[in-house]
Amino acid sequence: MSGDSEISIIGLPESGKTTLLAAIWHMVREAGSVTALKFDGLSQGNYEHVSALAKRWRAGKKQQRTQTNGMKIVSMRLKTAQGHSVEVSFPDMPGEDFSGMWEKREVDEAMVGTLRATSIVLIVNGDTIKFPAWIVEQMAIVKGAGIDPPAADLVDWSPHLAPTQVQVVELLQFLMTGNLFVGPRRLAVLISAWDEVAGDGLDPEQILSTKLPLLDQYLRNGRDPWTWRVWGVSAQGGVYEDQDKGEQLEATAALRELDRPSDRIKVMDGRTESTDITLPLEWLIGR
Ligand SMILES: Nc1nc2c(ncn2[C@@H]2O[C@H](COP(=O)(O)OP(=O)(O)OP(=O)(O)O)[C@@H](O)[C@H]2O)c(=O)[nH]1
Ligand SMILES: [Mg+2]
Known part of the structure; x- marks a missing residue:
C-alpha cells in the first residue's frame, strides 16, 4: 500500500526548520x-541539498541561513510499522518567506502549493521566543526603582518587532483563509532547541501555555479546524558550532563523542522522552 503525504514545515527565521530536516x-x-517511520527508499528530490545538510549536522556545524532565492523540496519515502509506504515532501524554505507573510501580508505564488499541504509542522524556537513588552509594567518597574523615566529614543513600530506568538498565530490564520484554505488539517507544534528549554522543568504543553499563551488559546479555542x-x-541535543566563524565548543565536542549521532536527538511528548524524531511525523501521517 502506498500514499502521498505532503508535510510542510513552517516557522519564523531561525526557528530550526533546516536543522530538523x-x-x-x-x-x-x-x-x-530505532524509529517509528523507516526509510523506504529514495524518491525524486533534492538529495544533494539534504545530504549536505545532514553532513553538516553530523559534524556539529550550525546550518547556514536558508537562502531566499528559491526553496528546495526534499522528498523521501517512509514506511510505517504497518507497512504503509508514504511519500513525504518537505520544503526547506527561508524564514523570511514566513515573516514576509506577516510583515507584507503577501504570499509568494511559488509557495502556495506547498502551503496547501494537509499536514503542517510549525516550529517555534523555544530559546528565542520574543515576549510582549508591556509599557505599563516597564514604567512601574522604573518608578518602583525611584528612577526618572528615561527620555528614551522612540523606536518606530515595525511588524518584525511583534511578539513571536502574534506572528505565528497570524501565520496559522493565513493558512486557513483564501486560497490557502484546504479544510481541516493536522498541525504538529514543535518547540525546538528543547535542550535550552528543558531546564525550566515544564512539559511542552506547559511551555506553550506559559510562554506562548496567545497561540495556546488560539489552538484550544478551535476557531480554525486544526487537529x-x-x-x-x-x-541537535545542544549548541552546535558556528564553524564558518571558527567557533569550537566543548559542548559540541561532547555531542560528537556520542556513539551514534542520533543519540543527540531528544523528542519530548508530555513527560516521555525519546530520540525518535519521526514520532511527530507518524502522528501527522495518521496511519
Ligand atoms: N540549542 C539548540 N539550538 C538549535 C537546535 N536546533 C536548531 N538550533 C539553532 O537554531 C538556529 C536556527 O536553526 P536553523 O535550522 O538554521 O533554522 P531555520 O528555521 O532553518 O532558519 P532560516 O533558514 O534562517 O529561516 C541555529 O543557530 C541552530 O543552531 C537545537 O536542537 N538545540
Ligand atoms: Mg533554514
Whole structure:
C-alpha cells in the first residue's frame, strides 16, 4: 500500500526548520536507529541539498541561513510499522518567506502549493521566543526603582518587532483563509532547541501555555479546524558550532563523542522522552 503525504514545515527565521530536516534525514538512514517511520527508499528530490545538510549536522556545524532565492523540496519515502509506504515532501524554505507573510501580508505564488499541504509542522524556537513588552509594567518597574523615566529614543513600530506568538498565530490564520484554505488539517507544534528549554522543568504543553499563551488559546479555542499536538524537540541535543566563524565548543565536542549521532536527538511528548524524531511525523501521517 502506498500514499502521498505532503508535510510542510513552517516557522519564523531561525526557528530550526533546516536543522530538523537534517536530523530527520540522518536518522531515518542511520543503520540500526530505532524509529517509528523507516526509510523506504529514495524518491525524486533534492538529495544533494539534504545530504549536505545532514553532513553538516553530523559534524556539529550550525546550518547556514536558508537562502531566499528559491526553496528546495526534499522528498523521501517512509514506511510505517504497518507497512504503509508514504511519500513525504518537505520544503526547506527561508524564514523570511514566513515573516514576509506577516510583515507584507503577501504570499509568494511559488509557495502556495506547498502551503496547501494537509499536514503542517510549525516550529517555534523555544530559546528565542520574543515576549510582549508591556509599557505599563516597564514604567512601574522604573518608578518602583525611584528612577526618572528615561527620555528614551522612540523606536518606530515595525511588524518584525511583534511578539513571536502574534506572528505565528497570524501565520496559522493565513493558512486557513483564501486560497490557502484546504479544510481541516493536522498541525504538529514543535518547540525546538528543547535542550535550552528543558531546564525550566515544564512539559511542552506547559511551555506553550506559559510562554506562548496567545497561540495556546488560539489552538484550544478551535476557531480554525486544526487537529493539533505539541512536542518539545532538540534536533541537535545542544549548541552546535558556528564553524564558518571558527567557533569550537566543548559542548559540541561532547555531542560528537556520542556513539551514534542520533543519540543527540531528544523528542519530548508530555513527560516521555525519546530520540525518535519521526514520532511527530507518524502522528501527522495518521496511519
Ligand atoms: N540549542 C539548540 N539550538 C538549535 C537546535 N536546533 C536548531 N538550533 C539553532 O537554531 C538556529 C536556527 O536553526 P536553523 O535550522 O538554521 O533554522 P531555520 O528555521 O532553518 O532558519 P532560516 O533558514 O534562517 O529561516 C541555529 O543557530 C541552530 O543552531 C537545537 O536542537 N538545540
Ligand atoms: Mg533554514
